[in-house]
Amino acid sequence: xxxxxxxxxxxxxxxxxxxxxxxxxxxxxxxVPFASREMPMPYGWGTxxxxxxxxxxxxxxRFKVIDQGADDTTNAVSIRRFFEKTAGVAVTEATTEASxxxxxxxxxxxPLREDQILVYQVPIPEPLRFLEPSEVExxxxxxxxxxxxxxxxxxxxISQHGxxxxxxxxPVKVEGRYVMDPSPIPKFDNPKLEMAGIQLFGAxxxxxxxxxxxxxxxxxxxxxxxxxxxxxxDHACDLCGAxxxxxDELIMDDAGGRMFMCSDTDYCGARRAAGxxxxxxxxxxxxxx
Amino acid sequence: xxxAVKGGERAIDNAHAWLAxxxxxxxxxxxxxxxxxxxxxxxxxxxxxxxxxxxxPDLAALxxxxxxxxxxxxxxxxxxxxxxxxxxxxxxxxxTATMACDRRVxxxxxxxxxxxxLGPTFDYTHRLLDFKLAADGEFGExxxxxxxxxxxxxxxxxxxxxxxxxxxxxxxxxxxxxTRSPLELPASRALRLQALTRxxxxxxxxxxxxxxxxxxxxxxFVAELRIGAVAVEMxxxxxxxxxxxxxxxxxxxETVNQFKxxxxxxxxxxxxxxxxxxxxERKAISxxxxxxxxxWKELGEDNLGAPAQDEEFVLYHADNIQATGFLEHIKLPHxxxxxxxxxxxxxxxxxxxxxxQATGQAEGEGPSGGSLKGKMKEGVAS
Numbered sequence: 001x002x003x004x005x006x007x008x009x010x011x012x013x014x015x016x017x018x019x020x021x022x023x024x025x026x027x028x029x030x031x032v033p034f035a036s037r038e039m040p041m042p043y044g045w046g047t048x049x050x051x052x053x054x055x056x057x058x059x060x061x062r063f064k065v066i067d068q069g070a071d072d073t074t075n076a077v078s079i080r081r082f083f084e085k086t087a088g089v090a091v092t093e094a095t096t097e098a099s100x101x102x103x104x105x106x107x108x109x110x111p112l113r114e115d116q117i118l119v120y121q122v123p124i125p126e127p128l129r130f131l132e133p134s135e136v137e138x139x140x141x142x143x144x145x146x147x148x149x150x151x152x153x154x155x156x157x158i159s160q161h162g163x164x165x166x167x168x169x170x171p172v173k174v175e176g177r178y179v180m181d182p183s184p185i186p187k188f189d190n191p192k193l194e195m196a197g198i199q200l201f202g203a204x205x206x207x208x209x210x211x212x213x214x215x216x217x218x219x220x221x222x223x224x225x226x227x228x229x230x231x232x233x234d235h236a237c238d239l240c241g242a243x244x245x246x247x248d249e250l251i252m253d254d255a256g257g258r259m260f261m262c263s264d265t266d267y268c269g270a271r272r273a274a275g276x277x278x279x280x281x282x283x284x285x286x287x288x289x
Numbered sequence: 290x291x292x293a294v295k296g297g298e299r300a301i302d303n304a305h306a307w308l309a310x311x312x313x314x315x316x317x318x319x320x321x322x323x324x325x326x327x328x329x330x331x332x333x334x335x336x337x338x339x340x341x342x343x344x345x346p347d348l349a350a351l352x353x354x355x356x357x358x359x360x361x362x363x364x365x366x367x368x369x370x371x372x373x374x375x376x377x378x379x380x381x382x383x384x385t386a387t388m389a390c391d392r393r394v395x396x397x398x399x400x401x402x403x404x405x406x407l408g409p410t411f412d413y414t415h416r417l418l419d420f421k422l423a424a425d426g427e428f429g430e431x432x433x434x435x436x437x438x439x440x441x442x443x444x445x446x447x448x449x450x451x452x453x454x455x456x457x458x459x460x461x462x463x464x465x466x467x468t469r470s471p472l473e474l475p476a477s478r479a480l481r482l483q484a485l486t487r488x489x490x491x492x493x494x495x496x497x498x499x500x501x502x503x504x505x506x507x508x509x510f511v512a513e514l515r516i517g518a519v520a521v522e523m524x525x526x527x528x529x530x531x532x533x534x535x536x537x538x539x540x541x542x543e544t545v546n547q548f549k550x551x552x553x554x555x556x557x558x559x560x561x562x563x564x565x566x567x568x569x570e571r572k573a574i575s576x577x578x579x580x581x582x583x584x585w586k587e588l589g590e591d592n593l594g595a596p597a598q599d600e601e602f603v604l605y606h607a608d609n610i611q612a613t614g615f616l617e618h619i620k621l622p623h624x625x626x627x628x629x630x631x632x633x634x635x636x637x638x639x640x641x642x643x644x645x646q647a648t649g650q651a652e653g654e655g656p657s658g659g660s661l662k663g664k665m666k667e668g669v670a671s
Contacts, residue, residue: 035470039369039372042617078301123618168625168626186625205611231632231633248624249628
């Protein structure tokens with residue numbers, strides 16, 4: 001039972017997935033149905049991303065996995081181990097050293113290069129799903145480019161709350177055609193969706209793959225008088241002092257004392273290693289638990 | 290200093306070690322053999338094979354042992370293992386008319402060729418705890434008889450001959466395979482039946498029950514329920530003919546449903562069909578009812594808007610491995626999305642509060658009278 005094919009999936013399955021990826025790259029933002037396989041980890045835990053990673057990894061790759069921006073969250077550890085075991089690939093926590101990065105809910109702070117692939121885990125690939133529950137209907141809406149419902153939703157947000165009340169999984173339009181769910185990344189990350197690297201999105205349970213090729217136009221939906229605003233906590237990182245990174249908020253004591261730190265642990269660590277210190281920062285060695 | 294979720298690797302290793310210890314339980318109690326599970330927990334083994342879509346009692350028993358008796362977890366293990374298996378080809382359709390029936394009952398005819406055979410059923414047991422089993426699982430002499438000779442004809446065949454039942458169009462020579470291509474709607478009946486036979490027993494049961502209670506009622510009679518072994522045959526290209534490659538136990542249920550006729554169909558009986566691996570009678574009957582409910586379109590019936598009629602609803606939510614995975618994933622960290630929601634709520638409240646105060650002052654009210662907090666509480670109460 002221990003002799004699995006490279007990266008677990010058999011070659012036929014990987015070929016099927018690669019075809020879906022190529023189709024996705026050819027039609028940016030279009031959701032390509034694919035025959036998702038049952039993986040040895042649960043649906044909803046990254047099986048789509050895992051299948052896409054399995055299809056693109058080669059023995060020479062260096063692989064990085066982040067969940068919520070961090071390399072050492074339990075599910076990121078679990079997925080990294082899976083590929084160490086089944087593909088024997090080298091792994092890294094450094095964004096700049098990785099050739100393939102699988103992510104859940106974040107885009108790394110360090111800009112990606114042309115020789116890097118970012119693989120997203122996607123829970124619900126359909127940006128219109130919570131406006132229209134039927135897949136038959138939403139596929140029709142995409143093919144007719146019928147996105148009025150989404151604009152009405154955003155408009156209703158503004159009339160009710162004075163702002164667009166979507167903070168993550170903020171819908172985007174890709175290359176002027178398909179409205180796409182960027183997966184549940186905070187809207188802070190949306191501007192990074194236009195990048196040099198290849199972006200692949202895998203939704204295992206929903207059996208969909210989609211893609212954004214390098215340097216593709218990705219526009220966050222908004223209105224002229226209510227322009228899209230990427231937001232983050234109005235603080236600097238308490239560990240590394242960064243003011244340009246997305247922050248996690250931690251509760252420090254029973255009185256509800258807070259501290260803020262970079263959600264991208266590699267970015268934060270690299271800054272501290274380079275000598276940047278935040279308000280509560282300590283030299284890097286201390287927190288190696 | 291606090292450092293979030295460091296040490297994930299060690300935590301995972303330790304969790305696995307603890308899980309292994311809990312699985313084993315008290316070491317003074319003998320370890321449970323996989324053969325014991327296979328032989329004495331057969332109905333659990335059958336469910337795992339049916340919903341795991343893999344007929345292998347030994348692997349199913351191992352999965353049940355490994356999963357500590359959590360059958361959905363066991364089904365998951367089987368499905369994940371199944372993914373890695375090479376596929377040699379398709380068998381010929383099994384011929385359930387040749388089934389060696391352990392059980393065969395009809396609710397529509399008092400007697401029919403092949404007879405009524407109760408078989409090993411719980412049906413007429415009084416559900417009283419048998420404390421003797423706690424002490425000793427042995428039993429006395431078992432009466433013996435000769436097995437029925439010859440084939441047991443399908444009850445439906447008799448209705449078919451009279452043309453009283455809807456005729457069944459032939460399916461595709463090679464039906465689609467749910468496990469090899471993505472489910473796209475509308476799905477062929479073959480795909481629907483595949484999804485139902487591997488769907489969660491509880492979900493299919495609930496859907497079937499809802500039709501009985503009036504959500505797209507299609508009053509079903511069990512024309513026939515049969516359980517037994519059938520041979521699996523496969524064409525071997527090199528040989529040019531089919532050979533037996535094994536034997537599997539199946540449960541088959543055919544229902545006869547009332548039907549007054551529609552714009553397109555004359556008054557006649559209609560069919561529902563259930564076929565499930567192993568001795569899985571509840572599932573097979575449920576499957577037949579849901580199959581019938583999903584056939585409203587081809588029979589020209591009205592869509593009553595009932596859940597069991599909604600192909601997308603039933604097929605997209607029947608799979609317990611998909612459902613449990615997605616349900617349980619909400620245990621995973623969501624700091625990032627939650628953080629973005631926190632910021633949004635804080636921002637919206639700040640703005641609401643500011644405009645509230647501005648209006649309050651303009652109307653000469655104190656800020657306490659019309660505070661947002663008070664309003665929100667009212668909102669919750671109503």
